[in-house]
Amino acid sequence: MQQQQSHDATPVTAVRVRSLFFASYRDLVGAEEIEIELPAGSTVAELVAIVRARPGADALPDAPVVAVNHEYVPAETVLRDGDEVAFIPPVAGG
C-alpha cells in the first residue's frame, strides 16, 4: 500500500499526531502514547527530534524506524493531521 503523503486542499497551520511507543521504546519514553502538535508540513524526522527532546527519550535512535498509519515510511514523510505515528523498535516476533 502506498502511504498517502499529500495534504488536504484546505490550508492548516498545525497538525496533531498520535505517537505510539512499544516495548523498549515505551520504557525509554515513559509513555505508550503522546499527542503532539507540529507546524503543518512537519516531517517524521521533525517529530522524532521533538520526541527525543523529552527526558530519557534521547536514548531513542536518531532515526528510528517509524510507521505512519501502519505502514513503514521514510523520515522525510510529511505528517498529516490525525496521523498515527508508531515508533518501531527492532522486531522480534516468531
Added chain:
Amino acid sequence: MQQQQSHDATPVTAVRVRSLFFASYRDLVGAEEIEIELPAGSTVAELVAIVRARPGADALPDAPVVAVNHEYVPAETVLRDGDEVAFIPPVAGG
C-alpha cells in the same frame, strides 16, 4: 545395516525362500507370497528368473528392485535358507 551374505557353516544343498509381491507386481504374479526352493548358492537374479518363468510374471522387469529381509540388495546377492525376498515395484508413498 549390512546385508549378511555368508552361508552357514553347515553345508546345505537347497534353500527355501519366501518371495513377496506387492501392488502391481502382485497383480502380475497373481500371488502375494510364493515359497520357492533353489539350489544352495543361488542368487537373487536366479530367483527372479524362476519367478519370471511363471505365467504372466514375465511382465516383471528383468532386474526388479529386491529387498532381502527388509534391506535393498543387488541382484548378485546369494540367498540363504529362510530369507524373505520382497519384489519392490516403483514406490509411491507420501
Added chain:
Amino acid sequence: MFCLITSDPIDPGDIMSRVRSDADGAIVLFCGVVRDHDAGRPVVGLRYEAHEAMAREKLEQISADVASRFEIGDIAVVHRVGDLSVGEVSVAIAVAAPHRDAAYKASREVIERLKREVPIWKRERYADGDEAWLDGQVPDTASDG
C-alpha cells in the same frame, strides 16, 4: 487467508483446518514454541507485545504477497501476545498447496518475513528473576510503498 494476533492459546489443529481444501495435497505447519533457554541462559517464559492492528495488516500483506508468488491454496498465520510459558506456541503458520515444494517454500518465506517486518517484540523472563527485551532486528521496511 486468516491472520490473527491473539492473547488466547493457539490451537495448531484449528489453524491447519482453516487452510485445507480438496485441491491441496500438502500442508506445512510451522510452530514457534517458547523454549527453556536462549543463548545459553535459562528462560522461564516470554512476554510478547505487538502493535496489534499493524501486525495483523503486515501479516495480511505478507500472506497475500507470498500467495501471489507461490502456487499455494491458502495461508493462515496466528501470533500470540501476552505472557507465555515454556512449551507454549507463540506463532503458527499453516500453508496448504497442491504440491509440497510450494508449501514448504511459502511457509519458510512467511516466517522469515514475519521475523523481519512484523511489529512484535519479545521480553524474556530468566530463571534468575531478570527480564529483558530481546534484541530484535531493525525491521525491513522495503516491502512498503
Added chain:
Amino acid sequence: MFCLITSDPIDPGDIMSRVRSDADGAIVLFCGVVRDHDAGRPVVGLRYEAHEAMAREKLEQISADVASRFEIGDIAVVHRVGDLSVGEVSVAIAVAAPHRDAAYKASREVIERLKREVPIWKRERYADGDEAWLDGQVPDTASDG
C-alpha cells in the same frame, strides 16, 4: 523417534506432541493429504499399500540418519495404509528442533527420502470408476549396505 505404518486415521496433533521438548523452539509438521485430482484427472480416493515391516524399518533408518545430520530434537513419521478419501492425511512428519532452519530442512529431507526409499504404493480411484496403481519411482537403494 516414532515411526509407524497404520490403517488408523492420523492425528497430526498427536504426532506433534510426540516430538516436542522444552529445548525446542520450532516444530515443522508436514502432512500429505489425499487431493481430488492427479495429473488433471478427478480422484475420489486412494488405496495405500506397504511392505509394513520393511517400511517402518526404512522410516526408522531415514529418521535416525536425518537426526544425525541436522541439529534437531526429535522426529515422528506416520504413514497411513488402506483406503483413504479425499481430504484424509496420508502421511504426517513432525520435526522439533531448537531452531527453525534445521526443523524445515530435516522435515523436507524425511519426506523426500520417504518418497524415494520406503516401500509404499498408491492406487488411485478415479471419478469414472477406473483404478490404477500410481506410477512410482524406482526406489533409491543406495542408502543400504
